Amino acid sequence: MPQSQIYLNKLKTDQRILPFILGAIAMLFVFLLWNSITKKTEDKVQNDFYIITNQIRKMNKMVVMEQDFSSMQKTKITSQLLGGMLPNMEKELITFTKTNAQVSYDLNKMKLEVDSANKKLIIKELPNADIKITPSVEIQSMDDSFLDRFNQKDLQKVTKSAKDNAYKTVNQQRLRDEGRKQLLENLNSIFVLAKALNYKIEDQTGQIDISKL
Numbered sequence: 001m002p003q004s005q006i007y008l009n010k011l012k013t014d015q016r017i018l019p020f021i022l023g024a025i026a027m028l029f030v031f032l033l034w035n036s037i038t039k040k041t042e043d044k045v046q047n048d049f050y051i052i053t054n055q056i057r058k059m060n061k062m063v064v065m066e067q068d069f070s071s072m073q074k075t076k077i078t079s080q081l082l083g084g085m086l087p088n089m090e091k092e093l094i095t096f097t098k099t100n101a102q103v104s105y106d107l108n109k110m111k112l113e114v115d116s117a118n119k120k121l122i123i124k125e126l127p128n129a130d131i132k133i134t135p136s137v138e139i140q141s142m143d144d145s146f147l148d149r150f151n152q153k154d155l156q157k158v159t160k161s162a163k164d165n166a167y168k169t170v171n172q173q174r175l176r177d178e179g180r181k182q183l184l185e186n187l188n189s190i191f192v193l194a195k196a197l198n199y200k201i202e203d204q205t206g207q208i209d210i211s212k213l
Contacts, residue, residue, distance in 0.1 A: 091144035103179035135166035
């Protein structure tokens, strides 16, 4: 076969192979590019998930708010001596009551779900408020007489009355509302972070006004 014919055949073969090689290179480039984009997306999703869940773990486990109240109470007790044969005797007691009212939320009982696939932070359950009222009663002054002393039963009755009054004085609903505000302030750091990462906040409890976040 003439040398020129061999050259022409080789050229034709190269022309058929070249598109195949270029196509293979193009497919490899597209694959590497797609793989790189997909990997970056997956890495970002995992990183965002870690950031939010780590922020949740870092939160204080207990939200506590306290208020103190104090009051004075004067109690008078009138007694009859010898069946009324003697004038009635009156004794007086002044007590000082200091009351500590505490509302707390155990954040271990809170349920938040981070849906990284759909970029959602779902609030499933918030803890209930635990209200604790602790009154302490001190006797400030006692005015009685030799014939009509305060006895232990009298003191117990007066102390119980002072404590009962203290419980009634505390506005538990107001305390609960203010405690809820404190709870939401603590959660706000998570909400701000989630929104910065383009996560949608979904409340399933009906207790949070999402429009204000």
